Amino acid sequence: MVKHYRPPGKKKEGNAAKFVIRSQALKQLQISLPLFRKLCILKGVTPREPKKKFKGTHQTYYHVKDIAFLHHEPLVEIHRAIRVHERKIKKAEAKKNHERANRLREKTPKPKIDRIIRQRYPRFVDALGELDDCLTMVHLFAALPASESKKIEVECVHKCRRLAHEWQAFISRTHKLRKTFVSVKGIYYQAEVEGQMITWLTPHSLQQVVSDDVDIVTMLNFLQLYEPLLSFVNFRLYHSINLKYPPILDPRLEALAADLYALSRYVSTKNGSSVVNSEAPQVESEQLETKQKELETGNETSELRLAQLQHQLPSNEPGALMHLVEEVTGEHEEDQDTKECKTLFKNVKFFLSREVPRESLLFVIPAFGGIVSWEGEGAPFGESDQSITHQIVDREAQGHRFLSRDYVQPQWVFDCVNARIILPTDNYLVGRIPPPHLSPFINYDEEGAYVPDYAKTIKHLQAAARKEVLPLPGVGNEDLEDPQNLVVEGIIGRAEANEAAERKKKMMILEQQYHNDLKKELKGVTYTTAGSKETSGAVQTGESATNVEENPDDDMGKLMMSRKKRKLLEAMQISNKRKQAQVDLIKHRKKKIDEAKSQRS
Amino acid sequence: MKGKKKTMPKNDVHEEEAPLPSEKVPSPPVSDSDSDSDYEDSSADDGESSASLDSLSESELEDDSSENGGSSGNVEAEGTESSLDEDIVNGEGSGSENSDLDQQVVESDSSEDEVAPRNTIGDVPLKWYEDEPHIGYDIKGKKIKKKEKQDKLDSFLANVDDSKSWRKIYDEYNDEVVELTKDEIKLVRRLLKNQAPHSDFDPYPDYVDWYKWEDAKHPLSNAPEPKRRFIPSKWEAKKVVQYVRAIRKGTITFDKPKEEDGPYLLWGDDSGSTEKSNHLAYIPAPKQKLPGHDESYNPPLEYIPTQEEINSYQLMFEEDRPKFIPKRFTSMRSIPAYENAMKESFERCLDLYLCPRVRKKRLNIDPESLKPKLPSRKELKPYPISCYIEYKGHEDAVTSISVEASGQWMASGSSDGTVRVWEVETGRCLRRWEVGEAVSCVSWNPLPDMHILAVSAGQDVLLLNTGLGDEELQNQIKELLWIDSSTASDDSGDKAPSVSWLKDDKHMGLRLRHFKTVTAVEWHRKGDYFSTVMPTDILFKVLIHQLSKKLTQKLPFKLRGLAVRSTFHPSRSIFFVCTKKSVRVYDLLKTKLIKKLDTGLREASSIAVHPGGDNLIVGSKEGKMCWFDMDLSSKPYKILKCHPKDINNVIFHRSYPLFASCSDDCTAYVFHGMVYSDLNQNPLIVPLEILRGHTSSNGRGESLAV
Incomplete structure (x- = not known):
């Protein structure tokens, strides 16, 4: 039976007029399915959900306007031209006319994505808001092995690597990193750029396996969008801190695979010498670059001095005053968070051993104001530097141990960053099993959330640090007023003193807490045992009475709700129950673990 | 009969040998052999007057060997050598003295080489004669017998003993062993090296201009140099003009050097770009869920499921099973590569371009607030709350x-x-x-x-x-x-x-x-x-x-x-x-x-x-x-x-x-x-x-x- 008979030639109405299924769209656009997919990916066209699926539920529906939007896309024409070209190349190859084939290959038109990016993200903030997937993908491809069979080209991998490093250099330099999390899947970073929280995942720097159940073509299509997007974003970001964008890197460091360090150095030096005049900084920076290069070729050990030099350079230049003013205003613009991040590792100097994840730490530590070096060529200072306060080690076997520094595991850095305080290193020393690494993305304020023990201790430490900071500002100011050339040892001394004080404070707090706990416990004991049982019984009955009174009341309220709301309420209650069950399971495990521990002791 | 037999081969030899001399070693030995054969024949005549051909040949062989050994060993040696040479030239070796059939017509061995191989089966696969005791028939209709197969072991031993065994080759077609001479081996070696077979062949001889000689008085052509050799070509000029015009017109374009168009300031100032495109409402993709404690490389102990729990996951439905099982590593160094990294990224890609996006209002409210606000029940008293009295008496509902x-x-x-x-x-x-x-x-x-x-x-x-x-x-x-x-x-x-x-x-x-x-x-x-x-x-x-x-x-x-x-x-x-x-x-x-x-x-x-x-x-x-x-x-x-x-x-x-x-x-x-x-x-x-x-x-x- 034909339910809705529509005479031929009459216009469609409703959902049938607004939506088309995919095969119809393909027919209309006269393109192949892979190209359609690619266009959808590039243009950000997604299927839609019509209220009534007039062609069946298993179909994919697109809005007519979306299809028209694709129809007017110049990319379609370009891809047709590309197809024609490919055919020509094939023909030339078949005729062994390699010269012509090569020429054609070179002349193959290349689609430009910039217009599409602008269209998709009319404002810069929009682009930043959707940068998560882009960054994750680019970081993933930067860690992939290039392979001919999987169509992952070497250039593509290199480009991804470069873009990722540029992004990290910017974040690190401007201290915009907020949170880090080392998970089994990789390392999560969260940065705040222009008010947008951007979270991305970088895989561990190990060989990634490209399995066969992954359609690499789709991913490459996405990459085709993400690569230019990230480069445009990077350009804009570098522009915002007065830097020339495709950064010119020191080839020697690049060759040593210390791109990030090279980049960050580039960024820091350029930033230091930036002046209002747009041309001047370039010249200066070029000068700097040449100087830098000369120096580098001269001597390796003088790198630290060089860095100091670079910091002093701007003050000798004519535009220094202006620049200073600018910097001051810039400081004011920075929010409290950035300031806090900037000064976290202010007095700490790191040295990375070979076995720790260098790339990650080289990114994180400078982002929080620390100075860092590593074992290997091109490092700014060696292991024997006396001013190093923390050496990051992940292995027991050590040659020479310096007494002046702490040998900590890399997790300490990440935990410090998340807690925003310098944690005591006792638990993180080499050879010990470090305390659990907690996710910084969990919100404990939520009702019924489970708070692990270590989160509690960190909270105590944070509170202690805050209290300590309060009386300190005077001291801090004095320090700041001191001449720049602080003796390094002095810094260390202060840092150590700070730390010692912190430790003391922490101990005190812990002690106090312990006492409190003891008292509470005592009270509890008296309450439960010595105290009159009748009162508790009475209380209980009271509670039960109230419960009795309350429970039916809940039910009664439900009676008056509409069915929709009642169902919603029930769904909510079920989900809440499930969450609660999860928490209960964890609590139960915790209880068991504690019991086992107490039994052992 | 005898006379005929004597002369016929002789003539053959002479006629056939005539075209060859230029390539061959000097002919004297041939004449020697001829004389030998004469001599043999005469001797045969002496021995036995009337006998069959076979017996004759046998006797000849015997006589030959005996007499050669006695009278003219040198001459004989020369003869064999010459025959070998001929073999090489003809490319078909058949000059081994051991074969009795050859010996039958020793005087004409060179000619025999030319004419045909010993085997008369023709150009058919040898396989067909594998099981036969003969290989073809000779001119008289008699079977040409195969040689008796030698024992492998014996042949091996013989080879070991024989210092020259390495230059012996078994000719399957003729069923005989050929021993290569030094020259032949040289030739083979040269061939192996892709060189001309003969060492004296020069592939790059100096050019000899046969048309020049010292006393030449006249050039070959006496024509004067034409004018066109001294003036620029008119047609070329025309062609150039054509090209120039085409270039000016723009019909000919050159391949420009490729320029990599890098990024530029795409978002200049955002003030102007606030206007909305006339496109449908864009719904940004939801962000991925942020990881919790359980995804940490070193989660708190209580987050790690016990072995029993992990086993119990197997009993669950595939969909209900937890996707991620927390694991604990004691140091960052021991974290392995995440095997599902690619897969998860790919799934996210699929979600991004295949999932319809719908804005859903997510109620982030306390479920209690959904309930309507009703006045407290205490204010609405009195109303019946509990059973006050029960009237008993009825026996049914x-x-x-x-x-x-x-x-x-x-x-x-x-x-x-x-x-x-x-x-x-x-x-x-x-x-x-x-x-x-x-x-x-x-x-x-x-x-x-x-x-x-x-x-x-x-x-x-x-x-x-x-x-x-x-x-x-x-x-x-x-x-x-x-x-x-x-x-x-x-x-x-x-x-x-x-x-x-x-x-x-x-x-x-x-x-x-x-x-x-x-x-x-x-x-x-x-x-x-x-x-x-x-x-x-x-x-x-x-x-x-x-x-x-x-x-x-x-x-x-x-x-x-x-x-x-x-x-x-x-x-x-x-x-x-x-x-x-x-x-x-x-x-x-x-x-x-x-x-x-x-x-x-x-x-x-x-x-x-x-x-x-x-x-x-x-x-x-x-x-x-x-x-x-x-x-x-x-x-x-x-x-x-x-x-x-x-x-x-x-x-x-x-x-x-x-x-x-x-x-x-x-x-x-x-x-x-x-x-x-x-x-x-x-x-x-x-x-x-x-x-x-x-x-x-x-x-x-x-x-x-x-």
């Missing part, structure tokens, strides 16, 4: 109860066929009537002075005198309930033939006999009229009886649907009839339908009117209760779904703003139902209490009266 107007007495009807009257306060059973049939409804006269009870049981409606009140009242009631049997039947016969008024002596009352089962009896507020409902009757579903005149009349309206209950308006002459799906409201004075209320219920079971008269509740068999505000609409103002089973009865309180429903599920719900005199304010309904503790019998619950 109580189907109906009714309370007297003063509230002192209560009547109850049960399906055990009895009607009882109780004192409410004490629970004392005052009276008991055996009706005989299951009682479906009892109803007390609303007038406080008239202690009459209407009871419906089966097809009868009984009007019982309860015997309460003082004597005067009793007399009044008795008078009212007295009927002359003869006249009564006549009166009723005209108007409503379905009902007969009879005198019931047993119970001291009246009996109204209906033709169908009566389910409900309801009094008018003045106590004179009452209505009965017969759902199964087609014509007279609802009847109205007048007690004072003992009259029965049917409703003057047509009623659609199955009547369930009927009731009178508490203050006006309005009559409500509840059918299965709707409630009809009639004006009795004007005898017309005022309103039809659409319940939307599947099967209504009971109806009650608010004392104010503008609101009514309808209970249904699916457990729903509808509150109608008749001023508001003909649709229910509120539908309360509280009972899981049939609602048996609903009722309003006479003075308090309360109403209640009772159901087969052995519960009764008490609600607060406040009706305001202000027309703008909707009635307030608050559920108050669930009364439990009832028992069910025969699957039916109980009815209710307040």
Whole structure:
């Protein structure tokens, strides 16, 4: 039976007029399915959900306007031209006319994505808001092995690597990193750029396996969008801190695979010498670059001095005053968070051993104001530097141990960053099993959330640090007023003193807490045992009475709700129950673990 | 014969050898061999005059060997050598002296080489002769015998012993072993090196200009150099001009050097770009969920599932299984590469471009806030909370109860066929009537002075005198309930033939006999009229009886649907009839339908009117209760779904703003139902209490009266 008979030639109405299924769209656009997919990916066209699926539920529906939007896309024409070209190349190859084939290959038109990016993200903030997937993908491809069979080209991998490093250099330099999390899947970073929280995942720097159940073509299509997007974003970001964008890197460091360090150095030096005049900084920076290069070729050990030099350079230049003013205003613009991040590792100097994840730490530590070096060529200072306060080690076997520094595991850095305080290193020393690494993305304020023990201790430490900071500002100011050339040892001394004080404070707090706990416990004991049982019984009955009174009341309220709301309420209650069950399971495990521990002791 | 035989081969040899000399080593040996053969022949002649060819040849061989050994060893050696050389040139080796067949015509071996190989089978696969003892036939038709196969071991031993074995080659076709000479080996080596076979061959000889010689006086051509060799080409110039013009026109373009277009400032200032594109609303993709503690490389111990739990995951459905099982590593160094990194990224890609995006409002609210705000129940007191008294006596389910107007007495009807009257306060059973049939409804006269009870049981409606009140009242009631049997039947016969008024002596009352089962009896507020409902009757579903005149009349309206209950308006002459799906409201004075209320219920079971008269509740068999505000609409103002089973009865309180429903599920719900005199304010309904503790019998619950 034909339910809705529509005479031929009459216009469609409703959902049938607004939506088309995919095969119809393909027919209309006269393109192949892979190209359609690619266009959808590039243009950000997604299927839609019509209220009534007039062609069946298993179909994919697109809005007519979306299809028209694709129809007017110049990319379609370009891809047709590309197809024609490919055919020509094939023909030339078949005729062994390699010269012509090569020429054609070179002349193959290349689609430009910039217009599409602008269209998709009319404002810069929009682009930043959707940068998560882009960054994750680019970081993933930067860690992939290039392979001919999987169509992952070497250039593509290199480009991804470069873009990722540029992004990290910017974040690190401007201290915009907020949170880090080392998970089994990789390392999560969260940065705040222009008010947008951007979270991305970088895989561990190990060989990634490209399995066969992954359609690499789709991913490459996405990459085709993400690569230019990230480069445009990077350009804009570098522009915002007065830097020339495709950064010119020191080839020697690049060759040593210390791109990030090279980049960050580039960024820091350029930033230091930036002046209002747009041309001047370039010249200066070029000068700097040449100087830098000369120096580098001269001597390796003088790198630290060089860095100091670079910091002093701007003050000798004519535009220094202006620049200073600018910097001051810039400081004011920075929010409290950035300031806090900037000064976290202010007095700490790191040295990375070979076995720790260098790339990650080289990114994180400078982002929080620390100075860092590593074992290997091109490092700014060696292991024997006396001013190093923390050496990051992940292995027991050590040659020479310096007494002046702490040998900590890399997790300490990440935990410090998340807690925003310098944690005591006792638990993180080499050879010990470090305390659990907690996710910084969990919100404990939520009702019924489970708070692990270590989160509690960190909270105590944070509170202690805050209290300590309060009386300190005077001291801090004095320090700041001191001449720049602080003796390094002095810094260390202060840092150590700070730390010692912190430790003391922490101990005190812990002690106090312990006492409190003891008292509470005592009270509890008296309450439960010595105290009159009748009162508790009475209380209980009271509670039960109230419960009795309350429970039916809940039910009664439900009676008056509409069915929709009642169902919603029930769904909510079920989900809440499930969450609660999860928490209960964890609590139960915790209880068991504690019991086992107490039994052992 | 002999002479011929002698000469023939000789001639052959000479003729055949003629073209060869240039390539061959000098010929003298040939003549030698010739002389040899002559000599042999002569010797043969000497030995045996008449013999067959075979024997001859054999003898020749013998003689030859003996004589060669004796007289001319040197010459013989030379001869063999020469024959070898010839072999090489011809490319077919057949010059081994050992073969007896060769020896047969030694004098002509060179010629024989030329002509044919020893084997005469022709160009056929050797396989065909594999099993045969011969290989072809000779000119005389005799089989050419194969050589006897040598034992492998022997041949090996021979090879080992023989220092020259490495240069011996077995010729399969001719079935013989050939020994290569030094020259041949050289030649083979050269061939292997891709060189010309002969070492004296020069592939790059100096060019000799045969046309030049020193004393040449005249050039080959005496023509003068043409002019065109000295002036620029006209055609080339034309071609150049053509190209130049084409380039200027732009028809010829050059491949420009490729320029990598890098990024530029795409978002200059965002101020101008705030205008929206005319495209459909863009929904940004939701961000991925941020990882919790369990994804940490070093999670707290309590996040790691025990082995039992991991095993129990196997029993779960695939979809319910947790996707990620937390693991713990003691150092960052030991974290392995995540094997699903690519896969997860790919799945995210799929989500991004294949999933329809729909904006969904996510309620991030406390579920409690969804509940409507109702006044506290404490403020709405008094209302019944707990069981105060239990009236025991009925043996079966109580189907109906009714309370007297003063509230002192209560009547109850049960399906055990009895009607009882109780004192409410004490629970004392005052009276008991055996009706005989299951009682479906009892109803007390609303007038406080008239202690009459209407009871419906089966097809009868009984009007019982309860015997309460003082004597005067009793007399009044008795008078009212007295009927002359003869006249009564006549009166009723005209108007409503379905009902007969009879005198019931047993119970001291009246009996109204209906033709169908009566389910409900309801009094008018003045106590004179009452209505009965017969759902199964087609014509007279609802009847109205007048007690004072003992009259029965049917409703003057047509009623659609199955009547369930009927009731009178508490203050006006309005009559409500509840059918299965709707409630009809009639004006009795004007005898017309005022309103039809659409319940939307599947099967209504009971109806009650608010004392104010503008609101009514309808209970249904699916457990729903509808509150109608008749001023508001003909649709229910509120539908309360509280009972899981049939609602048996609903009722309003006479003075308090309360109403209640009772159901087969052995519960009764008490609600607060406040009706305001202000027309703008909707009635307030608050559920108050669930009364439990009832028992069910025969699957039916109980009815209710307040």
